[in-house]
Amino acid sequence: MVTCPRSSDHRHPTRWSFWFCAPLLFLGLSTPLHAAAGPLDLTPSAVGMAALALFVLAYALVMAEEKIHMRKSKPVLVAAGIIWAMIGWVYVNAGLSTESEHAFRETLLEFSELMLFLLVAMTYINAMEERRVFDALRSWMIRKGFSYKQLFWLTGGLAFVISPVADNLTTALLMCAVVTKVAEGDKRFINLCCINIVVAANAGGAFSPFGDITTLMVWQAGMVEFYEFLSLFIPSLVNFLIPAVVMSLFINNRKPEGVYEDVWLKRGARRIIALFLLTVATAVAGHTLLHLPPVLGMMTGLGYLQFFGYYLRRTLPRSLERKRKRYTRRGDYRKLEQLGSVVPFDVFNRVARAEWDTLLFFYGVVMCVGGLGFMGYLATMSELLYTQWDATWANVVLGLISAVIDNIPVMFAVLTMEPEMSHGHWLLVTLTAGVGGSLLSVGSAAGVAVMGQSRGAYTFMGHLRWAPVIMLGYIASIAVHLWLNAESFAIMH
Secondary structure (H helix, E strand, O other): OOOOOOOHHHHOOOHHHHHHHOOHHHHOOOOOHHHOOOOOOOOOOHHHHHHHHHHHHHHHHHHOHHHHOOOOHHHHHHHHHHHHHHHHHHHHHOOOHHHHHHHHHHHHHHHHHHHHHHHHHHHHHHHHHHOOHHHHHHHHHHHHOOOHHHHHHHHHHHHHHHHHHHOHHHHHHHHHHHHHHHOOOOHHHHHHHHHHHHHHHHHHHOOOOOOOHHHHHHHHOOOOOHHHHHHHHHHHHHHHHHHHHHHHOOOOOOOOOOOOOOOOOOOOHHHHHHHHHHHHHHHHHHHHHHOOOHHHHHHHHHHHHHHHHHHHHHHHHHHHHHHHHHHHHHOOHHHHHHHHHOOOOOHHHHHHOOOHHHHHHHHHHHHHHHHHHHHHHHHHHHHHHHOOOOHHHHHHHHHHHHHHOOHHHHHHHHHHHOOOOEHHHHHHHHHHHHHHHHHOOOOOHHHHHHHHHOOOOOOHHHHHOOHHHHHHHHHHHHHHHHHHOHHHHHOEO
């Protein structure tokens, strides 16, 4: 059992510590597993309070992104640097510089795994976009005559079904790319669809060990067995359906504007889709069978794409010559003209087109949270939640916390604390940490990634307007779990 160092003040919180920590329930301050708490408690110090105020200011600027037109990565990058500089200054003066350096490196390692995972997923999606996969899908949907409501339910349903296998992050990015192409220019509909996709992907990921990084963590920690995640299926379905039904009432039942076009898939498009599926399978298999981080499989998959890009470049002249002869023989001069616009596939151009603002925003948030947790807030919050509160309410509040801070560090915090809870409560915190992140766009990796992928159509404020509806689904899913799985709450882990 991993325990968090606590000072004597943490064991018996005073009145000031309660009021100082109360805002943390909404700010969701937690930290990665390896930097649970520093040897120095900085929570009552001027440095600790200044760091907290700086983080609140940075987050306020992130939330105001639509109004002030400042990219969300800028304030959190600066805040992270200043917070860790203050920590370093305090620890150098205390003669403990090695402690702060080790904590920073461990926090950075946790971010690096997530960043590389995201980078590979974004690169594959950009590669499929360049090969016109999403243009072809858009053409098919327009040809089939799907209305906006049908598209809303189709993309949300697919996100819920696919995310348990392909993980919520990858699924949300794929479905967002589809919606952005089909309803190009209609920001209101794209925003609603993206909210639905994020909620559906997070809900679908909550009842599978492969659906979310948090569920992987719970499974690998041995808190919940593989087959036991299925008991969260109906609560997760309720979490998705309630906000989806309400949002669908506000969608005009019209068809997307667009003229049917015969989209020509570029060479290698289908094989890139197959490589992407192979990459996801490699990541899942490597984690399940070899107990290695999923990022290893994703980076190996980037190697698949690089080798295939090399093959496409080397064989391009021969392929163009074959097609030129075939189209000339058929008299298909339109396709013959299209061959003149063919350019070699370059995987590094696809890497460069990744949404770097999103990746840097992740860095800033993770490092800010890691620094604040290292100052001692995690131990204080742990004591407040799990010794003074009922476990049910503590887990419900942790789900709300994950709406403000990404649910990954929140779950790290819970596994670090490892409180004494029944089996039903471990299932509950798995559910709340998974679906609670849907309350805000910044509450999950899927939401943050989709914000970057949609390029301004899906925003923080756009998601926030629908937070009350999503909250209804959150409350209902908890109630359904407490009712359906009542017996599990009597079984101590």
